[in-house]
Amino acid sequence: MDAAFYIASVVAIGATVLTITRTNAVHALLYLILSLLAVAVAFYTMGAPFIAALEVIIYAGAIMVLFIFIVMMLNLGERAAALERRWRTPGMWRGPAILAGLLLIEVAYLLLRAGNATGAAQAVEPKQVAMALFGPYLIGVELSSILLLAGMIGAYHLGMRKIEEMREEHGTHIDEGRVVASGDLVHAGADRADRAP
Amino acid sequence: MHRVEIAALLPITITTLTALAVMIGIAIKRSHTQAFIGTVVGLAIAFASVILAGGVPRQVTPLLMIDHYASIFMGLIIVSAAGSALLAYRYFELRDTQPEEFYLLLLLATVGAEILACSAHFASFFLGLEILSISLYAMIGYLKERRHPLEAAIKYLILAAASSAFLLFGMALVYADSGTMEFARITRAETDTWYPLMTTLGTTLIFTGVAFKLALVPFHLWTPDVYEGAPAPVTAFIATVSKAAVFAVLLRYYNSSAGEHAFFVILSVIAVASILVGNLLALRQTNVKRILAYSSISHLGYVLIALLAGRDTGNQAVVFYLIAYSMTILAAFATVTALSGAGRDADEIDDYGGLFWRRPLIGSIFTIALLSLAGMPATAGFIGKFYLIAAGAATEQWLLIFVLIVGSAIGLFYYLRIIEAMFSAAQPVAPVLRPISVAEGAVLVTLAVIVLWVGIYPQPILAVLARR
Numbered sequence: 224m225d226a227a228f229y230i231a232s233v234v235a236i237g238a239t240v241l242t243i244t245r246t247n248a249v250h251a252l253l254y255l256i257l258s259l260l261a262v263a264v265a266f267y268t269m270g271a272p273f274i275a276a277l278e279v280i281i282y283a284g285a286i287m288v289l290f291i292f293i294v295m296m297l298n299l300g301e302r303a304a305a306l307e308r309r310w311r312t313p314g315m316w317r318g319p320a321i322l323a324g325l326l327l328i329e330v331a332y333l334l335l336r337a338g339n340a341t342g343a344a345q346a347v348e349p350k351q352v353a354m355a356l357f358g359p360y361l362i363g364v365e366l367s368s369i370l371l372l373a374g375m376i377g378a379y380h381l382g383m384r385k386i387e388e389m390r391e392e393h394g395t396h397i398d399e400g401r402v403v404a405s406g407d408l409v410h411a412g413a414d415r416a417d418r419a420p
Numbered sequence: 421m422h423r424v425e426i427a428a429l430l431p432i433t434i435t436t437l438t439a440l441a442v443m444i445g446i447a448i449k450r451s452h453t454q455a456f457i458g459t460v461v462g463l464a465i466a467f468a469s470v471i472l473a474g475g476v477p478r479q480v481t482p483l484l485m486i487d488h489y490a491s492i493f494m495g496l497i498i499v500s501a502a503g504s505a506l507l508a509y510r511y512f513e514l515r516d517t518q519p520e521e522f523y524l525l526l527l528l529a530t531v532g533a534e535i536l537a538c539s540a541h542f543a544s545f546f547l548g549l550e551i552l553s554i555s556l557y558a559m560i561g562y563l564k565e566r567r568h569p570l571e572a573a574i575k576y577l578i579l580a581a582a583s584s585a586f587l588l589f590g591m592a593l594v595y596a597d598s599g600t601m602e603f604a605r606i607t608r609a610e611t612d613t614w615y616p617l618m619t620t621l622g623t624t625l626i627f628t629g630v631a632f633k634l635a636l637v638p639f640h641l642w643t644p645d646v647y648e649g650a651p652a653p654v655t656a657f658i659a660t661v662s663k664a665a666v667f668a669v670l671l672r673y674y675n676s677s678a679g680e681h682a683f684f685v686i687l688s689v690i691a692v693a694s695i696l697v698g699n700l701l702a703l704r705q706t707n708v709k710r711i712l713a714y715s716s717i718s719h720l721g722y723v724l725i726a727l728l729a730g731r732d733t734g735n736q737a738v739v740f741y742l743i744a745y746s747m748t749i750l751a752a753f754a755t756v757t758a759l760s761g762a763g764r765d766a767d768e769i770d771d772y773g774g775l776f777w778r779r780p781l782i783g784s785i786f787t788i789a790l791l792s793l794a795g796m797p798a799t800a801g802f803i804g805k806f807y808l809i810a811a812g813a814a815t816e817q818w819l820l821i822f823v824l825i826v827g828s829a830i831g832l833f834y835y836l837r838i839i840e841a842m843f844s845a846a847q848p849v850a851p852v853l854r855p856i857s858v859a860e861g862a863v864l865v866t867l868a869v870i871v872l873w874v875g876i877y878p879q880p881i882l883a884v885l886a887r888r
Contacts, residue, residue, distance in 0.1 A: 369531055376443075
């Protein structure tokens, strides 16, 4: 059973290293998803199926979708389409696919094996997690909400811009029904090449 | 949760509710004055509740331990936060920004700091620290149209995130070894452990993370830039609230695992390095905020000596020194804030040229603050250092005491350099000067009185510290 944990861990570390070293934002995100999935498998092998499910649903699911939405929204226009074609170079899918395949085989093996699926001495059920969170760790739950509030207020203040400023900056482009892609996450620079030397 | 537990939590609850009330107030009507008054009143009530709720030590859930030290630290944190809020009003009034959210962040950061002061568990330790740090990122970069605050915020963000990673990894190792996250039980589990190496490694990593937040050498690199770049009231907040809260949790953690002396050598080296490096780097600076940043590195090195001394004398010396230091450094940054015009902060030594002759009151208060930082008699800093040396001598740490004395001697030079500039007849660069507001004046005078009073008649505070 240790072997399953170590394989998942190695996949997680490898995927994270690849996330950091990719120069292309979308490729990096792909590896980040893989890394989160691998962590979920690691949780599963340690007897925490509930946390593993949360990891997949919240991180690999919701948060990653948000990331990808933002990257996509920043890339409107024709140049972005050309860029996207360039991203889909043959072969770029191989790395993530191999790592994901490893994880898939591992999960399939764990699930198909007879007996206790997680293999750990005892599995932590959702009920136990809930009892802990709303029992001794009640204050911790409240503190997490304060933490999120602080993050939200900070993000609101730093992200807020005056409406006049935005009109000045984007006015003409908004009329054309397009958004300037300057300052985005990706090295797209969709409209920058037209104007910049 | 029992009634007495809810009563013990009052300071934290009231601060949180104040933040929520101010937020709802902003949602209804944006008003700087309203947010400011709400914040100050809320903090005042929270301070009153610290005095009322402080009594018998009480464990509230495994996460929080509200005892005598926690109450003292919470009182110190709330007073310092209120001081920063009072300074912030005029400062942000003069600047073109939406100032209301600042008070929300300040209150939330205070909540995080209060949690740290009470935490007896890794979960509350980490959550409190993150609440404090996340609020601080936004506070440091609050003037987001300007370059320096943003640069400082990014630096702080990246380094604080890295240090949090160290901290988490250390906690995980200690947990893997001891099977508990409660400070009090880690020591007990340690005796029959298989891998003492993991606990040692984990605790070292935890100390690394804490040393980052306290800006101890060699984890001090962010300090001068963040102190210089952050708005002056925020710098005051970092120098007082953030440092006191993290030291409170360090004190609690170190006392709970003090049985082993593996860390004695590491922390001694860090203390010596912090005192010497902090003081030496401050010598050649011409920026007052940077000087105070480097001096804060050395001051926290001084406090480590009392932490290493341990026992009741050492712990009391730590708390006393942190109180004296917080009040003093708050007075120093209050002066910087009070002199800062709309364009930039008054942070060059030249801005203080001849200050004493033009503004006798501010000049003399700043002089008192600097003399207290230098540890001159009749100021709070002197009594604080006296107790540090007494605590060190009680456990015969002569090398550390020697370094403290050498460090203080070096420190005298750069404090006197600022004082010399204030008393010189040089004509200053005038534009940064402006009349001070009532709130700033009140803060300055109160702090100066506290610094002198504690320096001349420290018995009341010592009596409070000695009460268990």
